[in-house]
Amino acid sequence: MSRIKLKNYLFIAFILVTFLIGLIFNENSSGGAKNDFTYALLNFNLFLLHDLRNIPWDIYSSTALPLFYIFLKSFFDQASKLNLVISNLLFSAFSIFIFYKLLIKKFNQNKLNKSYILLYSFLLLLSPYFRSSIFWGLEETIGILMLILTLYFFSFYKENKKLIYLILLVFFTSLAFYTRQSYLFLAAFIFIKIFNFKNLI
DSSP states (O other), X not given: OOHHHHHHHHHHHHHHHHHHHHHHTTOOTTSSHHHHHHHHHHHHHHHHHSOGGGOOGGGXXXXXXXXXXXXXXXXXXXXXXXXXHHHHHHHHHHHHHHHHHHHHHHHGGGTOOHHHHHHHHHGGGGXXXXXXXXXXXXXXXXXXXXXXXXXXXXXXXXXXXXXXXXXXXXXXXXXXXXXXXXXXXXXXXXXXHHHTGGGGO
């Protein structure tokens, strides 16, 4: 193993150790995660106690649409921090994997060492925002996953205008916007790229 690979793998190990320590000790590096967790747990319980057609939206406490809680309702029957964290660990693992695949697709032609690409993927776990969202079971993590999936399928659609890539791109763009309305810029960007308005001028 080369020194570069060894150094990169050691850095990845360091990131994972700090992540594990943060998970064990309930790290709140973003500052507001502990308070936001209270509302996430209330929303989780709200969706478990009501049919989707009868959700009392007047007591729903979030600025985001409820894809996160719809997902939770489909897989859990108890509202707990553990279930919120388990879900976010799965979302974050999948996010890192898809981000890695996206970077491989982007940089592999440049013969960039794959250990660097793997390291860049794990840098997500150094983000205080991302870490706190995972540790406290917040709804932002699923939005980040949908954002990365959107970029992933956009990279395919750019190279090959197959219908299946267009469908997947539109689908995940819609889910990204559904999870976080702040991703409106993403939906607008994808819309402009799909229809290529430059050709209309």
